[in-house]
Amino acid sequence: MLNRVRSAVAHLVSSSGTSSQRSKSPDLPKAISPPPGALETPKSPGTKSGNEIPAPQKTAETPVSFSRPTFLQLSPGGLRRADDHVGRAVQSPPDTGRRLPWSTGYAEVINAGKSRHNEDQACCEVVYVESRRSITGVSREPSHNQGFSFYYWGLFDGHAGGGAAEMASRLLHRHIREQLKDLVEILQDPLPPPLCLPSTPGTPGVSSPSQLVSPQSWSPQKEVTHDSLVVGAIENAFQLMDEQMARERRGHLVEGGCCALVVVYLLGKMYVANAGDSRAIIVRNGEIIPMSREFTPETERQRLQLLGFLKPELLGSEFTHLEFPRRVQPKELGQRMLYRDQNMTGWAYKKIELEDLRFPLVCGEGKKARVMATIGVTRGLGDHNLKVCSSTLPIKPFLSCFPEVRVYDLTQYEHCPDDVLVLGTDGLWDVTNDSEVAATVDRVLSTYEPNDPSRYTALAQALVLGARGIPRDRGWRLPNNKLGSGDDISVFVIPLGGPGSSYS
């Protein structure tokens, strides 16, 4: 994430931490405390995960180092090459090793020098969810005893340090698994989800949905879909991940923050959850279907301004919640300038008063838009210690850890092997638009046999290379001679109708 946090690193070690604005939902299971020294590498694809949510090791003896996704299977020499800003070699899982689940393609490249290490992280797993009820050992119908697996892909674009992205890549899918444990029987039952359950999970005597409290038909009630339970589980998992980062922020490993773009495949549907400025699109028969939107100071301006208006103490005496098209000058006091507030999408003139000389909460355009002159992305995980430059004012209250989740039903369409879901960090999208990605999808996949499992990795590599460009004229240049992306770039390509889709 290039230049997304201005001068933030210097403030990250501040000990006057700010607690998250959001309250924890009262009845959500806590992330289980990690056993000492339980630093765990990501599981190999297809393995069954355990129950604990381990936290990164926090002892001072452990030197902080950088890492790349385990599925890249990098040797020490390979790790050095992946960390080389000069060569910027594109990394993918080796042809010879175990392939990623679902025949997923993946490629990444480090930035051109904007940060010491690649601050993107990635995760691709098959996660088994055991019912919380079956854990208790209470007797039940065999059909309700079975858990299920979900496929999982995550891209995490770190800023102001790589710690948050690394932690999220290791743990977010486990938070999702924890949230799904209570839903194993409910999601597999064709009946609508029960609105009320009689007691806490795992209580003896709660053995099948038929014993659940029946909805009171005399009272008006909403029907809640199975899909919306999965969406709720993912939303709460994001929040719990963020809260775990808050608890452990004094550890060396949880530095900075990260955007999170996550896909969960469960029972025939893809759930695409995005918090930040990464992007997911489906390219299906040449058509582009957006599966996410970006959360930036521009797209979330009114939410940010409303918060500043309702809670002016969050602005200190340094910021105004009003937006102006440029910085107001002291000599312009009494003149009239264009502005807009939290309710407006248009602009109007107002007489400039003393308070308007404060710095605007939201300012700048495009990639230069900032909240409190500091951060260019408004959703994600971490950033608990982030302060306004030269100030103790916390920025976290304006950031949301909640993703927007879009659901795509794989069963509603007959997909061909060239239909793909593409996930990319902003390093890809800063220099490549949706149509260019779709054109690359068509160009690359048509040169491979439909059943060649390497075609999706080749496509991911082509997308990363196309965004990075080649070194020329004192920079990385694209074929049209424009500047390539100097940011970290990471791409997943998930085939919707290829060989991988039969895994489900």
Next chain:
Amino acid sequence: MLNRVRSAVAHLVSSSGTSSQRSKSPDLPKAISPPPGALETPKSPGTKSGNEIPAPQKTAETPVSFSRPTFLQLSPGGLRRADDHVGRAVQSPPDTGRRLPWSTGYAEVINAGKSRHNEDQACCEVVYVESRRSITGVSREPSHNQGFSFYYWGLFDGHAGGGAAEMASRLLHRHIREQLKDLVEILQDPLPPPLCLPSTPGTPGVSSPSQLVSPQSWSPQKEVTHDSLVVGAIENAFQLMDEQMARERRGHLVEGGCCALVVVYLLGKMYVANAGDSRAIIVRNGEIIPMSREFTPETERQRLQLLGFLKPELLGSEFTHLEFPRRVQPKELGQRMLYRDQNMTGWAYKKIELEDLRFPLVCGEGKKARVMATIGVTRGLGDHNLKVCSSTLPIKPFLSCFPEVRVYDLTQYEHCPDDVLVLGTDGLWDVTNDSEVAATVDRVLSTYEPNDPSRYTALAQALVLGARGIPRDRGWRLPNNKLGSGDDISVFVIPLGGPGSSYS
């Protein structure tokens, strides 16, 4: 607006008024105080409006009565027929009188008995805007001396009384005119709007845009479009209208509240502003283009919940900001129920605690959705005295007076005489969907000559009749035997390429 405010009327006379949550923008001109007794009927189409914004008469001597739009030119007998719930005769401007501006078609019908009078109101005007600068008499270039006219259509759907709708139908376009007065030169200047003006409007010495403070090019700045100034003017006019209602709410005429759907045609563009649950669509060559969206407790759930979460004092001890799919029962304490908060679109289970037994801030579905168990629409004008049933808790802080404004550029498409913009109150849309309206557009207009000016009124009548139905089986029935709308129904049909469009 049928059943949109439950038990609200009884609380409207409460004297413990609540002030609006929104602060007034500091530099906006005040609505001029009305001269005593300046109750003014709407101007005839095409007349030039004066400068004052009169308020309805407030003296106790004036009996509160009902009214219909002046453009209907109703005789006392016609007024009685328009007020008859049994016959429900469809009303339109007479063929013999002066036609509505822009060859606009209009029709309305009273409700089937849910309120004493028709609580919808309508306005259709051509409004002349004189530059505020030229009012001062300061010498200037002749080309900058000229004002402009805008075409204006407004539909106002009242609830809990007809006062707010009637006041808005008389005054909102004048608030818009006031806001535009400062923009006369700027909007007619092809250069981008100046970001800063040197002083207050009408100040001598400020005679032409060339003397305006030039933007400081060294500082990053946003470009602001002419369109967005008109949008801002309309947004602020809605706010000032609402504030005027707040000031005058103790008067007999400002009872209840109203949805407002307004169209301004200015310099080649249609600005469609909606606050409430009326709807506007364009039917162009058979294609449907939505020009508004509805604002209800369901569509604005997260905004409402966020406000309740950030300002819990607005909920009293009676409401919870959490949503549940049905009412929680005291005997369910300790059990787990589905819920969602201001951050969630999905659902999750939570353990029921004492606070969850409070009534949900947002509950119900579809037309039965309510804020604080009272009101089914979340944007509009008025409602300053609205309280929760059997409580002093004000509801106004949760309501927004701000419209969403969509812009349609008439010059970007060659319109034919069958292309229309249809505005309707929810009485139309409750029983008629967009496709059915488009089919009626096609069916009715094809039976008239393209240059027959009565075709748009015939279409408006057909739409109203189609939603009202005919009296049969103890009710108003549609041809498919479903219930017709028992609500007030009002429809404008604005031709986009007909004879009227040449007026501009």
